[in-house]
Amino acid sequence: MAPLSLAARLHGGVAVLLLAVGIFWGLKVVPPDAFQGDVQRIMYLHVPSVSTAYLAIIVTFCASILYLWKRDLRFDAVALSSAEIGVVYLGITLATGSIWGKPTWGVWWTWDARLTVTAIVFTMYVGYLMLRAFAEEPQAGARYGAVLAILGLPAMILNHFAVQWWRTLHQPSSLLRPGGPSVAPVMLWPLVFNIVAMLVAYSYFLLERVRLERIRHRTAEVRLKRGRRG
Amino acid sequence: MGSWGFIGLAYGVASVALIGYLLFLKGRLRGAREEFAALEREGGRRTR
Numbered sequence: 616m617a618p619l620s621l622a623a624r625l626h627g628g629v630a631v632l633l634l635a636v637g638i639f640w641g642l643k644v645v646p647p648d649a650f651q652g653d654v655q656r657i658m659y660l661h662v663p664s665v666s667t668a669y670l671a672i673i674v675t676f677c678a679s680i681l682y683l684w685k686r687d688l689r690f691d692a693v694a695l696s697s698a699e700i701g702v703v704y705l706g707i708t709l710a711t712g713s714i715w716g717k718p719t720w721g722v723w724w725t726w727d728a729r730l731t732v733t734a735i736v737f738t739m740y741v742g743y744l745m746l747r748a749f750a751e752e753p754q755a756g757a758r759y760g761a762v763l764a765i766l767g768l769p770a771m772i773l774n775h776f777a778v779q780w781w782r783t784l785h786q787p788s789s790l791l792r793p794g795g796p797s798v799a800p801v802m803l804w805p806l807v808f809n810i811v812a813m814l815v816a817y818s819y820f821l822l823e824r825v826r827l828e829r830i831r832h833r834t835a836e837v838r839l840k841r842g843r844r845g
Numbered sequence: 846m847g848s849w850g851f852i853g854l855a856y857g858v859a860s861v862a863l864i865g866y867l868l869f870l871k872g873r874l875r876g877a878r879e880e881f882a883a884l885e886r887e888g889g890r891r892t893r
Contacts, residue, residue: 638856653848657855664859703866707859714855718848816863823870830877837884 623822630819633812637663640805648802657715662790662806663813664707665733669771671701671817672736676768679761688832691757694764696824698743700817705737720784728777729785736770739763753835 641659648655678694681687712730713723724730743763750756778787790796796803846854 642852642856654851656852660855660859700866703862707862710858710862711855714851714858718846718851820866820870823874827870827874827877830874830881834877834881834884837881837888841888 623819626815626819626822630812630816633808633815637805637809637812641809645802645805651719654715654718657711659805659809661708661711661715663809664704664711666810667813667817668701668704668708669775670814671697671704672740672767672771674821675701675764679764682757683761683765688753688757689829691761692825692828692832693821694761695747695757696821696828698740698747698760698764698767699824700820702737702740702744703820704813704817705733705740709733709737725784727784728781729774729783732770732774732777736767736774739767739770743767 637659641656645656645659647653674697675694678690678697682690682694709730712733716725717723743760746763747756747760750759775788775791777783778785789798790806798806
């Protein structure tokens, strides 16, 4: 099995560099928010995390559909990998949102529609990983996991529109909204930059995680072949 | 805790999560590669 290629090292290096520039931009260069003050800087982390988690859920959904259609374990490897990374980003989203909520709303947590649905989606994907970890037969685990992952997309859509459909403490979307972003350009650009940086980091994690799954599949194949030969 | 305390906490938690996941992933990759290499070596000995 080949060690980490130069392209993969470069990919990881670019991700670290972009994240470092994005953090510096959000923490040092951008002025504080007129109403929230400095604590709004947490948004340069929170919004990119939730955007990346959304992408991870979409990738998991698409790869799961493809797996159920083609029954090709390569698609399942992408679904499983993306779901695992999605859990990390959803965890960061919940944690940073809670930390921002304390000085802004006065509470670490409230059973607001957006927060509750995010927690449910997080729990669903943790459940997905547990299902995959405990499945005795890989094909069955992949099949059940794919069904659960397909249910994750409507949950994500519900999460996105929760702030529009219900009266919530969480503010409405600032970026993906009819009429365009409501954020001032001086804050919008670092936000977009941080989203791109987080997506590059996600793509790096995804490629590495899929590589791990590929090695595991090959190991299992070799074991199976040797088992057959006795 | 002031604003910068909350900011530090948020960025600290995210850094720990991302770096922790990276190290966890690298560890599993190393383990899987070693396991596969050992299996190949073992197969090579058997065929000789």
